[in-house]
Amino acid sequence: MTTPHKEITSGLKFPEGPVAMPDGSVILVEIGRQTLTRVTPDGKQHVIANLGGGPNGAAMGPKGKIYVTNNGGFNWITLPDGRTFPGTAPADYKGGSIQVVDPETGKFETLYDSCDGRKLNGPNDLVFDDAGGFWFTDLGKTHERHTDRGAVYYAKADGSKIEEKIFPLERPNGCGLSPDGKTLYVVETPTARCWSFELSSPGEIKSANGPFRGEKGRVVTGLGGYQMFDSLAVDSAGHICVATLITGAVSDISPDGKSVTQYKLPDPMVTNVCFGGKDLRTAFATLSLTGKLVSFEWPRPGLKLEYLNK
Numbered sequence: 238m239t240t241p242h243k244e245i246t247s248g249l250k251f252p253e254g255p256v257a258m259p260d261g262s263v264i265l266v267e268i269g270r271q272t273l274t275r276v277t278p279d280g281k282q283h284v285i286a287n288l289g290g291g292p293n294g295a296a297m298g299p300k301g302k303i304y305v306t307n308n309g310g311f312n313w314i315t316l317p318d319g320r321t322f323p324g325t326a327p328a329d330y331k332g333g334s335i336q337v338v339d340p341e342t343g344k345f346e347t348l349y350d351s352c353d354g355r356k357l358n359g360p361n362d363l364v365f366d367d368a369g370g371f372w373f374t375d376l377g378k379t380h381e382r383h384t385d386r387g388a389v390y391y392a393k394a395d396g397s398k399i400e401e402k403i404f405p406l407e408r409p410n411g412c413g414l415s416p417d418g419k420t421l422y423v424v425e426t427p428t429a430r431c432w433s434f435e436l437s438s439p440g441e442i443k444s445a446n447g448p449f450r451g452e453k454g455r456v457v458t459g460l461g462g463y464q465m466f467d468s469l470a471v472d473s474a475g476h477i478c479v480a481t482l483i484t485g486a487v488s489d490i491s492p493d494g495k496s497v498t499q500y501k502l503p504d505p506m507v508t509n510v511c512f513g514g515k516d517l518r519t520a521f522a523t524l525s526l527t528g529k530l531v532s533f534e535w536p537r538p539g540l541k542l543e544y545l546n547k
Contacts, residue, residue, distance in 0.1 A: 240500040242533040245521075246280040249528040251321065253468065254295035254362075255521045256303065256545070257513020263521055263530060264303060264340060266292035269313060269321060273305060273338055273345075276530055286343040288336055291323075294362040294468065294509075297545040298337070299369065299394050304348070305336040306360035306373055320526050322506065326378045332356040333375065335363075335392065349392055352399045358385045362411050362468045365543040366418055368439035369394050372402075374409040374423060384408075389423055391440040402442055403434070403453060411469030411479060411509075415492070416540055422457070422477050424466035431457040431466065431477055431490060458494035468509040473517070473538045480507045480522065487522060489536075502531060512539020517546065 250269030257263055261278045264285065273285040273292060291308040298304040309330050311323040334357060338345040350357055363373035370393050377385030389403035389412065403409075408426040415422070421434040421442070434454040437443035444453040457477065460466070465482040472478055475492040486499040487510050504524035511521050514532070517539035521532050541547050 238501065239503055240533050242502060242522075242531045245278070245530045245532060246276050246282060247527070247529045249274070249276075249282070249523075249530065251323070251525045252523040252528065252530060253293055253509050253525060254305070255509055255511045255523055255530065256295050256297055257511050257519070257521055259545075261513075263511075263513070264295060265523060265530065266295050266305060268293060268308075268311070268323065268525075271310070273303060273340075273343075275340070284343075285340050286338050286345050288338070288345060290334070291359075292336070293360065294373075296363050296365055296371065297542065298365060298371070299544060301340065303338045303340050304363060304365075304371065304394070305338060305345075306363050307334045307336050308359040308361060308376070309333040309378065320528075322526060324379075326380050330378070333358055333360045333378075335360060335373065348396045349399050352390060352401050357390075361409070364413050365394070366414060366439050367543055370398075370440050372412050372414070372421055372440075374406075374412050376408045376410055376426065387425075389421075400440070402440075406432075410467050413469050413471040413477065415471065416473060416475050422469065422471065423454075424469055424477075424479055426465045426467065426482075429460035429464050429466050429481075431459070431479065431494070433457050456494075457492075458490055458497060460488070460497070467507070470510050470512060471540045472512065472535065473540050476537065478510055478520070478535075480509050482506055482508070485524075487520065500533065502533075503527070504529065517541065 291310040294306040334350040386405040392399040467480040506526040
């Protein structure tokens with residue numbers, strides 16, 4: 238059964254990375270259009286910046302700037318009905334990057350495109366902490382005959398430092414922080430696993446730092462059947478709210494992983510969710526295959542984010 242929802246706008250080119258703004262608008266990326274776009278409450282779309290490549294995730298950062306994870310772009314697969322979805326790396330692919338955009342002027346710059354001499358492959362999602370830094374996932378890049386291994390990074394918002402913190406993961410996608418900021422959540426797309434990593438301080442994982450993921454974190458939950466995880470948000474009760482592909486839903490996962498409730502929406506590629514509106518009780522979700530932004534009521538308030546809701 239489809240969750241009651243409101244369609245805000247349509248005609249978007251594979252939208253992702255929604256950011257619910259205080260004025261009621263939603264800033265998001267359009268991967269297929271290569272833009273950062275503002276959607277006003279009446280559904281009108283305004284391009285803020287043409288970023289090139291494949292803008293994939295977005296978050297409000299210091300000084301009112303929008304930070305964007307750019308995956309470097311895709312070859313697009315077109316279905317018989319004209320809808321498109323991402324495929325392999327394009328011929329002009331040069332790597333991924335972290336971009337910083339001024340939402341008022343549309344001017345942008347590249348903050349990071351490598352770490353320790355290795356190029357970023359496919360930055361996907363990001364979340365800011367309260368110490369002037371942000372975690373971001375690099376899903377990797379799919380090529381015709383091979384796929385890059387994924388990783389998680391921590392970087393300073395001023396461009397002064399970037400470090401690889403978790404490697405490898407299986408196409409890490411969404412990431413978020415617990416309400417107390419002491420736990421990092423990361424989901425893997427093909428395995429539909431949600432991992433948690435205990436933090437000892439900002440940007441530092443409390444772990445044995447061994448060569449295997451299990452030495453660094455624990456699996457909160459994993460979905461059965463043919464489902465995949467995409468991006469996520471965390472609500473004020475610490476629930477991990479994960480956009481879920483194939484099923485076409487937002488999965489509401491309790492912090493202990495024992496409870497999973499799915500809010501189904503009319504698109505098999507529900508790719509991202511964020512919270513806004515009165516008391517942060519409105520969930521905004523991107524329906525990427527059909528190019529829509531929708532909203533629906535969430536059972537709890539969303540989590541207040543650094544640089545945005547506080």
